[in-house]
Amino acid sequence: MNAEAILHDCKLFSRVTEPSRSNLLGMAVLQHFPSGTLIFRQGEHCPGLFLVGAGLVRVFVLSATGKQQILHQVVPGDTFAEVATIGQFDCPAFAEAVLDTDCLLLPNHLFQHALREDHQLCLQLLGGLAGRVHHFFELVEDITLRDAAGRVARFMLNAADDNGDRVLLPGLKKDLANQLNLTSETFSRTLRRLIDAGILATTEDQALRIVSRQRLQQISDGLFPIF
Amino acid sequence: MNAEAILHDCKLFSRVTEPSRSNLLGMAVLQHFPSGTLIFRQGEHCPGLFLVGAGLVRVFVLSATGKQQILHQVVPGDTFAEVATIGQFDCPAFAEAVLDTDCLLLPNHLFQHALREDHQLCLQLLGGLAGRVHHFFELVEDITLRDAAGRVARFMLNAADDNGDRVLLPGLKKDLANQLNLTSETFSRTLRRLIDAGILATTEDQALRIVSRQRLQQISDGLFPIF
DNA sequence: ATGAGTCCTTGATTCAAATCAAGCCGCTCC
């Protein structure tokens, strides 16, 4: 995997133009993490901003009693640890390579320096951070305002946005469940009830099909329960 | 309330220096909201970035069924709607004046323009947004990883940070409870159990005193329950 | 193949917090 390609394919940096671009490439460090590697721990000093070029990274927090909560999964073209880097915090979460993963690391202090010099970069990052806040916003809204069925319904609607009515679940069900702050048992039961109610249907190729977007939306809004 | 003072007393803008400062003051609009006013609704076009000079603003979301979740309460010196302004979203939440409130509004497009021109401002805002992400981060962690006692314990520890061991609860208990995603009944019961366990104590002037920071910390971490 | 190890589903049970309900302040407003 090539540093220039990763930078170019990253939403946050794709529009950075020439003098800055070389500058970033100059400081960037290519890193490979075999599947299962812990990239950093909660509380550690933040090494810098990571761009994911290939693979998958899971960002999660852990309670003192060992319970895990996935905050987001980072796919190629996305970044992580930007918040800690920009805000100069210690890592507020754990990051782990779920698959064999290639990252580009923009080291903390060098990146800070680049930010101070480069106004375009700054503006890009502002937009990116705003999006990140927005994501957490929705997560809080989801967890505090919706019940299990509502969360699953909303998730299905989002997941289907691109592909019409077919939804191929991304990743393992237990991980999806965890992201929605549910157990895999509850997730499984909820899907079953949605299928039994005729709102979802299974397809031959182990994907799901949305039968009624409207009813799914109603459940997502917490209007009548599904029994 | 005076525009210059509000700008100066706002953490995000206090370090903005002269040419930008006048520019911001030039675009700023002073607004007064009587207690109870709804400043904007979820889904509306975002009017711009608000700085609070005096009073108190509650930012909250509402589910389709009417359940409310307070996201944060904005005190003088703080800002709200920065995220929507910077990210160009519609308002993701409601904002309501809880007390008679004076705000300075930096209108959406003018502020966008200022950001494009002013690198210092950009850097300030980046730091501010990073802090905002951090806040939501902690909220998610709190709600997903801690039980009722853990959340109350953590809240008490934070609230006491400044004043030694004395905690005067800010605002109504039912609102505090709601911010922790609890009902006021559960909040009340939890406080009682902490008092009965000798971890907190009431003072003569209806405040609370932390008796054992250590045990409070343990409960916040989810180590042994308090019965 | 055989066995171990996941993941997923489904059922039975438990549990934490919400809801429902009642009573008690401490108010403001006639």
Add this chain to the structure above:
DNA sequence: GGAGCGGCTTGATTTGAATCAAGGACTCAT
């Protein structure tokens, strides 16, 4: 004064989701 109201506490009950438990499907390594 006292009627009315909102906030707070405390008790009884309900409920939604977690936990505990068991079986089936699949993969992978031997």
